[in-house]
Amino acid sequence: MKTSKISFAVLVAAMAAITLPAQAALRVFACEPEWGALAQELGGELLEVTVATNALQDPHQIQAKPSLIARTRNADLVVCTGAELEIGWLPVLLQQSGNAKVQSGQAGNFAAADFVRKLDVPSQLDRAQGDVHAAGNPHIQTDPRNIALVATALGTRLQQIDGAHAVQYAQRTADFAKRWQQAIARWTTQAAPLRGAAVVSQHKAFVYLYDWLGIKELAVLEPKPGVEPTASHLQSVLATLKNTRARMTLYSAYQDPKPAEWLSKNAGVPAVKIAFTVGGTEGAKDLFGLFDDTVARLLAAGAKP
Numbered sequence: 001m002k003t004s005k006i007s008f009a010v011l012v013a014a015m016a017a018i019t020l021p022a023q024a025a026l027r028v029f030a031c032e033p034e035w036g037a038l039a040q041e042l043g044g045e046l047l048e049v050t051v052a053t054n055a056l057q058d059p060h061q062i063q064a065k066p067s068l069i070a071r072t073r074n075a076d077l078v079v080c081t082g083a084e085l086e087i088g089w090l091p092v093l094l095q096q097s098g099n100a101k102v103q104s105g106q107a108g109n110f111a112a113a114d115f116v117r118k119l120d121v122p123s124q125l126d127r128a129q130g131d132v133h134a135a136g137n138p139h140i141q142t143d144p145r146n147i148a149l150v151a152t153a154l155g156t157r158l159q160q161i162d163g164a165h166a167v168q169y170a171q172r173t174a175d176f177a178k179r180w181q182q183a184i185a186r187w188t189t190q191a192a193p194l195r196g197a198a199v200v201s202q203h204k205a206f207v208y209l210y211d212w213l214g215i216k217e218l219a220v221l222e223p224k225p226g227v228e229p230t231a232s233h234l235q236s237v238l239a240t241l242k243n244t245r246a247r248m249t250l251y252s253a254y255q256d257p258k259p260a261e262w263l264s265k266n267a268g269v270p271a272v273k274i275a276f277t278v279g280g281t282e283g284a285k286d287l288f289g290l291f292d293d294t295v296a297r298l299l300a301a302g303a304k305p
Helices: 002-024 033-046 066-073 090-097 144-161 163-190 207-213 231-243 258-267 287-302
Strands: 026-030 047-051 077-080 109-111 198-201 216-220 248-252 271-274
Touching: 026 033, 033 047, 033 077, 033 144, 033 163, 033 287, 066 090, 077 144, 109 144, 144 163, 144 207, 163 287, 207 216, 216 231, 231 258, 248 258, 248 287, 258 271, 271 287
Parallel strands: 026 047, 026 077, 077 109, 198 216, 198 248, 248 271
Antiparallel strands: none
């Protein structure tokens, strides 16, 4: 009988050891895969990370489903891009969740774009021009230098929210920063042959990538941001390419490749699928893989004129 009591006590203790870390984990709700991956890098087992979208979804066009509202309700920290990328669905999640600590302006609400220099900031707002973002282009994750800035800010925010583990967050953030800066140097060197290359974009999604690598955007297949390519506009882009040669056309993994493939067939310009975020291609399984894969695809298609 005594042995049985001891065994039961050992079993209870073992179960508690298994369940307590999960209960103690900081619950992070990330809007996009890149921020979920970054949070995991900085928090590891200290975090329970869920992501609202995947790489094959257009982050502009997400439905505020009850399941996402429930996850927002239970979150300690919401990590999103901001800059109006999630304007059509995140405000609904925040409002319907009733979670005071993750509302705008609170420590539990983190917008990555707040910590980087925005490009394509419009001089005037005119919705007739398509999906124009007042705060600038929101696709900041295509430049690894922006990831570095966001990582520093997010690491600080994690320390603020979960002070009991501040030392661990600081250590993990420093370790990530070291590895990331080394990787940026490597990617920048590898991509040097792309500097000055003229390219076509299917959507205005790569301005930060181009800024980093010194690539020139010659044309965009969408006549206006967020508006599907039309036959007449595709013909106008084709006419442009008769005068200036482009090395490739870039499109994101979540996009229909047909417009880029049409241009490839008619202008002899390689169509290149870019992961755009973690999970977009087989090689982009994490943040490091995202840029390994992106640089490799760009070089394979357009390293030489």
